[in-house]
Amino acid sequence: MEELTKVKTEEKLGKMIVFASGKGGVGKTVLSVNTAVALAQKGYSTCIVDGDFQFGDVNLAFDLQPKLTISDLVQDIKSLTSSMLPNYLQNHESGVKVLSAPLKPEYADLITASSIKDIIQKLLELHEYVVADISSGLTENNITFMEQADKILVVTDLEMAALKNTKTMLKTLKVLNMTEKVSVLVNRGNMESVIKFKDVPGILELRDLFYISNDFKVVSKSFNIGIPFIISKPNEKITREVNYMVDKICNRRYSARGKRKKKKSFLDFLKRK
């Protein structure tokens, strides 16, 4: 599995993680939102883009009311300087910056692949991690997000339809030369289903899979009240699983809630003497 080691310098761009799926409703929004918060908790400057332009609900998951959205950003992008970009993002108390989806589904058509590329480029100049929650399927816009990604997490659950579409999606991503940056994330891995988690490697012909538990109580409540479970339920198993996945992707040693240690400067050293 390709791992992302992130060292941000003035010149270097951040890294982008995209949550994709062949079938809808498998948990992309829930997991991308909690991943973004986990990254922020670990000390990374993090932005989440709601790439589900028609029916995005990242705002709801964060209980935020957008003032400006990606539609406004698309209109202004050509004349935009980096210092103006934060005006289009909403600040969540976790530290995550949110670029919201358009307020109306009909505005989605105004967002082109080339504007997506420009926006991602600019977001990566300002953040160490950009997380994108996209709609299901392989639309032109979704492929643009995936092309820009350093890591694509293809989310599935244990339903036959989801696994079938995942397999088809993996084949297409192979043709598009993206296999190296793809990992499969099995969400609700212990849900009631004829297919069990242990069957998935055989079905998808893959050994390396991320696993997230089925936890209706925690996930549903946190989604409905707009507080990511990684904040409200720090000790739950599902929170540990998301943190484990994030640490793996960032090539960190697993730490449940640990913040990134600040590097000690020479001045700190002298002060202690």
Ligand SMILES: Nc1ncnc2c1ncn2[C@@H]1O[C@H](COP(=O)(O)OP(=O)(O)OP(=O)(O)O)[C@@H](O)[C@H]1O
């Ligand atoms: N690990 C989980 N355990 C229990 N329920 C879950 C889990 N993950 C997601 N869900 C539930 O599944 C439903 C769909 O989740 P979500 O909206 O994140 O999926 P999605 O892939 O973003 O859907 P869409 O393709 O429509 O955007 C939600 O009601 C959510 O509460």
Ligand SMILES: [Mg+2]
């Ligand atoms: Mg979604």
